[in-house]
Amino acid sequence: MRAVLQQSFGGPEVLQVVETERPKPLSGEVLVRVRASALNPVDVAVRSGAFPLLGEPPFGVGWDISGEVVEAGPGARYAVGEEVYGMPFFPRAATGYAEYVAAPSRQLARKPTSVDHVHAAALPLAALTAWQGLVDLAEVGEGQRVLVHRAAGGVGHLAVQIAKARGAHVIAIASESRSAFLRGLGADQLIDYRSADFTEVLRDHPVDVVFDSTAQGDRSLQVLRPGGVLVSILEHGDRELIERVQAAGRVFAGVSVEPDYASLEAIAALVDAGRIRPFVQQTFDLADADKAHELLETGHVQGKIVLTV
Template sequence: MRAIVQKEFGGPEVLRVAEVERPTLRSGEVLVRVRAAGVNPVDLAVRSGALPLLGEPSFTVGWDVSGVVEEAAPGARYRVGEEVYGMPFFPRAAGAYAEYVAAPSRQLARKPATLDHAEAAALPLAALTAWQGLVDRAGIGEGDRVLVHRAAGGVGHLAVQIAKARGAYVIALASEPKHAFLRELGADEVIDYRTTDYTEAVSDVDVVLDSSSEGTRALAVLKPGGTLVSIMEHWNQGLAAEIEAAGRTFAGVSVEPDYASLEALAALVDEGRIRPHVAASFPLDEAARAHELVGSGSVRGKVVLTVD
């Protein structure tokens, strides 16, 4: 099969198409014929060596997949021909930038019926990060005030929609050119972080979703008993201690595969309550271009690779 393989750390140019062996299955696994693979910032960090999750090259990056079950081992939840999506194995290697991916069936869910494969591949890692932080850890609900950093990005634009679907009042931080996009997604307030100090403009927030390493600045806006959901600093025990000492809750989130949450997200999608925004798609052999675009920091929503 074709896959994107890198044999060294570096820029997007290290991503090259290669012929590799098709994965084999173990009990409970399915072989997915990949139709689309999502591109996430973590992919770029692994590719460059800044985040050495997969050790030394050579390897294939990527986790988000949407496709069709080609083979099913004994004990698998799905049958041949079913459409599935997910984020298998994270943070271990999944090899999603490829024509086929083998994965435990319980790390996948049935693809939302109202999405095509490119849209479905844009969901798993970003949507699971938002869901596991906002719903599983912070328990947001009706009337909660939620502040979302980088609200127009991959995690952020889905977090805005998930929070709205749960009945929250959403305050979104993003540069001014992205404000109309965020209002269309349902944000109640949109603040330009470049021109406004949000710690002076916002108060009495129940939950802050921080993907910007803002640290203790959240204390200025969080009400007593509020929760800081930290994506970038989930490992920071010093920050956790400061937040807890101030009478707030620290929730560090490192996303993990979770078919039950994928099913819940698919239901919200098919009800018309959330939808991933695909900013651009590239064929598999143009993975380097996809990484360049994601690395520009200008993307609204997600970038995906399509696989013929």
């Protein structure tokens, strides 16, 4: 099979398409013929060595996949022919940029029926990050005010929709050029980070939950009401920040995303109900994974980038 591997840390050019052995599913696992695999910022950080999550190369990055089951091990939850999606093995290697991935069946869910594989692949890591932060940890509910940083990005645009689906009033931080996009996703208010300071805008209107994917924990703390929840992706292990949040009478909720088929099923149900719409800015062929990484590294991607396999 074809897979994208790297032999060293470095720029996008280290990503190479190679021929390698097709994996075999073990008990409880399925072999997925991957049709699409999405990129996430963590892929770039791991590839470059900035975040050596997988140790030293060689390895393959990529976790988000959507495809169909072509082989099922004993005791697997899915049968041959079923369409599934998920984020297997994270934070261990999944080598998701590949034609085939063998994965534990309980780390996958049935693909939403209303979207194609490209849009299904755009969901798992980003949507699970938002879901585990907003639903599992912050327990966002009806009428709460939720602030979402980097709201037009891969995680952010799904966080906006998940919070809205839970009945929240959603305040989105992004550039003014993303205003129509975010309002179309359900955002109630937009703060243009280029022309306004969100701490000033919300000084007299504190929020119940901040979803922070920008490592601005201390600034986000300034706009949280007493008892409010700071959901943090990048600072989940910062003990000093956690202590400051707790000392201020607020709640810290650090997110380190993990595979979860039950949440993927709930997300798929919202997609099929029209409550969540994953946005894909651009697709690339598997052979052009390096070009896809170049685009992701610009830091100005709206929604997701997906590889077709």
